[in-house]
Amino acid sequence: MQRESEASQMLSHEQAKAFYDRFGKKQDWQGFYENAAIDALIRNGGFDRAHAVLEFGCGTGSFAERLLEEHLPTNARYVGVDISETMVTLTGRRLARFGGRAEVYRSDGSPRLDFGAATFDRFVANYVLDLLCVEEIETLLQEAPRVLSAGGLLGLTSLTFGFTPFSRVVTAIWQALHSFRPGLVGGCRPLHLRELVSGETWQVRYADRLSSFGVPSEVLIAKKITV
Numbered sequence: 001m002q003r004e005s006e007a008s009q010m011l012s013h014e015q016a017k018a019f020y021d022r023f024g025k026k027q028d029w030q031g032f033y034e035n036a037a038i039d040a041l042i043r044n045g046g047f048d049r050a051h052a053v054l055e056f057g058c059g060t061g062s063f064a065e066r067l068l069e070e071h072l073p074t075n076a077r078y079v080g081v082d083i084s085e086t087m088v089t090l091t092g093r094r095l096a097r098f099g100g101r102a103e104v105y106r107s108d109g110s111p112r113l114d115f116g117a118a119t120f121d122r123f124v125a126n127y128v129l130d131l132l133c134v135e136e137i138e139t140l141l142q143e144a145p146r147v148l149s150a151g152g153l154l155g156l157t158s159l160t161f162g163f164t165p166f167s168r169v170v171t172a173i174w175q176a177l178h179s180f181r182p183g184l185v186g187g188c189r190p191l192h193l194r195e196l197v198s199g200e201t202w203q204v205r206y207a208d209r210l211s212s213f214g215v216p217s218e219v220l221i222a223k224k225i226t227v
Contacts, residue, residue: 009179010133011187013083013109019183020084027060027087033215034127037157037208038063040219044206045155047071047122054113054120054147055080056140057128058104061091068098078102079120083109111140118149127217129196130159130188137196145201150226154202159190160218163209167216174215193220201225 011019020027047053047067058064058080068078078101082088088106095102107114111132123144129137144154162168171190178189194207202222210217 009182011131011182015183016109016131016187017083017085019186020082021086023084023186024086025060025090028062030127031062033212033217034157036210036212037217037219038126040206040208040210041124041126041155041157041221042066042071044219044221045122045124045153048073050122051076052120053078053122053124054115056113056123056125057131058082058091059087059126061087061094061104063124063126064091064102065094068095068102076101079115080104081107083107111136111143113140113143113147115147117146118152119147121149121152122155123148123152124155126157127159127188129156129193130191131186137191141196141198141201145224148224150224152224153205154197154220154222154224156193156197156218156220158193158218159188160192160209160216161190162211162216164211164214164216166214167211170214171216190216191218193218197222 048071050072053067055064059082061080064078064080080091085106088104091104095104162171174185175189177184197204197220203225204220204222206221208219
């Protein structure tokens with residue numbers, strides 16, 4: 001019942017697509033609170049040793065551009081997917097100069113990944129899980145180890161719950177807005193990433209909480225456990 005109640009408060013795939021098609025380039029302004037967590041992800045994600053990166057929810061392509069320009073080996077490739085046609089177009093234009101090293105596709109929003117097993121060694125989702133319902137998150141985190149090669153890394157950033165006086169106030173306001181009308185906050189709500197990552201599948205390598213301008217974020221990097 002609780003999951004059904006939560007799902008009813010989330011944006012549908014059609015609503016999410018419509019919102020982010022309209023939002024477009026304005027998504028980059030969210031860097032004022034997202035960049036600290038994304039910087040931590042890049043510092044600790046071993047991207048300088050990566051061969052193939054899959055990003056679920058590529059947004060405007062700013063993260064992909066940083067990876068390809070500054071961090072990935074020159075023979076590494078990047079693949080991004082997003083539900084928004086606007087975001088796919090923006091990312092495609094942004095990454096055009098990297099030629100065949102970068103591919104971008106529009107998805108139907110499904111958490112099931114249309115890629116073969118062990119195709120990538122990095123799987124990234126930046127501020128995307130907080131837009132999905134619990135069932136979709138669980139499906140995505142079941143798909144991620146399938147597409148990752150042995151020892152591949154999962155990298156996540158998300159809104160999280162406040163842990164300082166100011167960030168607790170921001171979280172309370174954010175949750176109230178999300179409950180009233182999810183579209184006011186882009187459909188996103190705070191999550192505890194550590195609670196979503198199974199110890200049977202993943203070995204957490206790095207985890208931290210950060211607050212920028214009172215907005216709390218969580219970053220988590222986990223290694224795929226190979227049995």
